[in-house]
Amino acid sequence: MRIRHLIPAFWLGTLGMSAAVFGLPNSAFAATENESAAKKTTDAETYEKLQIFADIMAIIKDEYVEDVEDQALIDGALNGALSKLDPHSHYVAPVAFVEQQEATKREYGGLGIEVSSEGGLVKVNHAIEDGPAYEAGIKTGDFITAVDGEKVRNKPLDEAVKGMRGLAGDPVTVTVLSPGSLPRDVVVVRQVVRGRAVRHRVEKGVGYIYLETFNNSELTSDIERALKSLEAELGGTLPGLIIDMRGNRGGLLDQSVSVAGLFLDGGEVLSARGRDASDNQRYHAEPGELYPDMPIVVLVSPGSASAAEIVAGALQDRGRAVVIGRRSFGKGSVQSVIPLPNDGGALRLTTQRYYTPSGKSIQGRGIMPDMLVAAREDSGEIRKRFREDSLPNSLLNSDDTDYEENYGDILYPPETWPEDEDYQLRKAIDVIKTSNYQRLLDAQKTPLER
Known part of the structure; x- marks a missing residue:
């Protein structure tokens, strides 16, 4: 994308005179002078407003009931303007x-474990293979009872794990309780480890992959490894695949393109369009898809956004997958992060909109599932979900056709459905195993490829 540079006001007059020299009529010259004068008037008004801002800042510094930091006021003013x-x-x-850059990489100095609170203790739900905790002998299912001698029992989880984080290379001693064993102290040297964004398992004879985020530069490779593992577990074949992106808030654009490309034989994944045609970009899958005849179901929810919507929309538009769940969030805009060299901060500015391969904007509309399935019964659901178009000053979508869910079409779990069973997942498995898959695929309104 090209970067626009502001031209100082005095250049406008010079450009106008140059145009006159090359033979434009007097009326054109007069119009240019009028435009230049109007621009100067607008600039003068802007400078007056900025002076008012400076005056208000000075009054606040002198008169406000408490001391106020200049930077806090300036940051608030900048974000107040941008929020418009x-x-x-x-x-x-x-x-x-700096913190956001580190979070985007999904890297941190820690032990390489995923934990939850159980029975007042910290339970290890997963120890990342080759991570520092795994190498030190900590396994999935272990409990951590103390960190550097400080007991964690009954502490809030965030507080309990706080001591595990720190500078890479520094050791920490955790007390570990393994089932059937006595507590033991384990010294773990913190490392910068990459969080796990992919979880996979076999569900009733079907491959299942859960994608937590796209903020992982190795996501596509992780998915390929997960597919190989599922294939081996199912005897060398994958009869079907469920890609669960419920609650996935998105992440890296290149990963959304390459993940969708795993299941597409070339062709467009999405386009990103800016204010000018020169800002438009198209993103394509690499030729050669994995498992071309395998049925795929994508699960989405109102919390599925951005990169997750790109993948769901591409596979749906290209006739490669059936989408099940509830209408997604509708985050269809692109933000460019522009570093500010004189400040050390950055400007995060919306510069483009996303479009699916059929040319539909995701913004404010999201991805509509081919089968509307609720997670729980009607009495527990909020029908009017919080989505992108609920946000103040959200960008409008030029397509103003009705895109609300038809509540009469939503499948709800029966009253007797067990709370600990995933109804949406069960429907996805049923679709893959029956003729409903092809029926839903054929019913898609805009498949671009069969």
């Missing part, structure tokens, strides 16, 4: 910018 554009444009202060 859309909900996703904002100023990122230097410290927050």
Whole structure:
């Protein structure tokens, strides 16, 4: 995408005179002068408003009931102005910018474990293979009872694990309780480890992959490894695949393109269009898809956004998958992060909109499932979900046709459905195993490829 540079006001007059020299009529010259004068008037008004801002800042510094930091006021003013554009444009202060860069990489200094709270203790749900905890002998199912001698029993989970994080290379001693064994102290040297964004398992004879986020530069490779593992577990073949992106808030654009490309034989995945045609970009899958005849169901929810919607929309538009669940969030805009060299922070600015291969904008509309399935019974669901178009100053979609869910079409679990069973997942498995899959595929309104 090209970067626009602001031209100082005095250049406008020079450009106008140059045009006159090359033979434009007097009326054109007069019009150029009028435009230049109008521009100067607008600039003068803007400078007056900025002076008012400076005056208000000075009054606040002198008269407000408490001391106020200049930076806090300036940051608030910048974000107040940017929030008038859309909900996703904002100023990122230097410290927050560094933290966001680290979070985007999904890397941290820690032990390489995923944990939850159980029975007042910290339970290890997963120890990342080759991570520091795994190498030190900590396994899935172990419990952590203390960190550097400080007991964690009955502490909030965030507080209990706080001591596990720290600088890479520094050791930490955790007390580990394995089932059937006595507690033992284990010294683990913290490392920068990559979080796990992919979980996979076999569900009733069908491959299942859960994608937590797209903020992982190795996501596509992780999915390929998961597919190989599922294939081996199912005897060398994959009769069907469920890609669960419920609650996935998105992440890296390149990963959404390459993940969708795993199941497409070339062709467009999405386009991103800006204010000018020169800002438009198209993203294509690489030729050669995996498992071309395998049925695929994609699960989405109102919490599925951005990169997750790109993947769901591409596979749906291209006739490669059936989408099940509830209408997705509708985050169909692209933000460019522009570092501010004189500040150390950055400007996160909306510069483009996303479009699915059929040319439909995701913005404010999201992806509509081929089969509407609720997670739980009607009495427990909020029908009017919080989505992108609920946000203040959200970008409008030029397609104003009705895109609300038809509540009469939504399948709800029976009253007797067990609370611990995933109704949406069960329907996805049923679709793959029956003729409903092809029926739903044939009913898609805009498949671009069969």
